[in-house]
Amino acid sequence: MTPIQMVDLQRQYRKIKPEIDEAIQTVINSAAFVKGAQVEQFARHLESYTGAKHVIPVANGTEALQIALMALGLKPGDEVITPTFTFIATAEVVALLGLTPVVVDVEWGTMNMSVEAVRKAITPKTKAIVPVHLFGQCADIEPLLSLAREHNLYIVEDTAQAIGAKYTFSDGRTAQAGTIGEIGCTSFFPSKNLGCYGDGGALFTNDDELAQRIRIIANHGMTIRYHHDMIGVNSRLDTIQAAILDTKLPHLDEYIAARQRAAEYYDKVFAGCDKILIPERSRNSTHVFHQYTLRITGANRDAVREALTKAGVPAMVYYPIPLHMQKAYQDARYKQGDFPVAERLAACVLSLPMHTELDDEQLSYITEQVLNAVKS
């Protein structure tokens, strides 16, 4: 059996090696390492794939979030609502910009932001909601949109884990994750569903004016060369990374299908086990399985993880500490117990190997080891 990894990027590369090597070599030959033609070319291709009117590539997903909040003109003191059960990036950029992060609890089943919790967290100072489409499935964005309209708030979607996921509105209309709010932010970190071979990210928007502001901010706030009209940052996607992404983008749908196939295999085996809960599917979103995350309810999660590691099955805890319990984000407004669902999830979630190269032999071994581990 091929050794099992959380993410097997080597095997994925080997299948497309000639295309990738050629794309990289072309960039090196041109020496256009920054702002090469491949960057805009990839952006246009990602626009057609996602349906976003504008895709603006940047250096990484965290900076995409920061640039989004800068482009919306948020000011110190403005409150931004984000889930407490997620990666740190959303709260981090809010704090760095001097905005006030307001965290809310999530749903037990989908692990995504609770709309009810958002409703309760809105104050006159609230300016934006940053839903995270966690683990590859859209947060319930339609009711969030109505809330945002009602209270005049922006929505910035963190779609770092959900590129390609599709949301269906109550009228039957569908849209891709990241193209629904004012701005969507994604990451091309190597292990993401569309990953490059280093760091990368992008912003999506359907608004021409916002797109213009985003481009200016990402380029030192520069309108005409050496004329700086706004405070900006330096955030660029390398040409080599763009060339790699442009080569991988045509494979994204088959990558998603491979992840969904592995998830179905997991589901079938685990559905009958009363010690674990499989990830719940949202009614109105497809799931692109950036992670396949179990909730271990009938056994000790850390013991299960240890047993798996011993058996050669890597498993990870995304995320062990909710944002409101992080040391750097200690805040008199929040204490342990305030967000019981997130705290319970942090104690019981376990993500299994999930990538495009999992074969039946590996899936059979992983599932067998998980069942053994939860029963012992």
Ligand SMILES: *Cc1c(COP(=O)(O)O)cnc(C)c1O
């Ligand atoms: C990966 C990730 C980010 C940050 O992306 P980087 O490219 O690593 O900066 C932000 N939010 C979520 C939910 C992520 O998973």
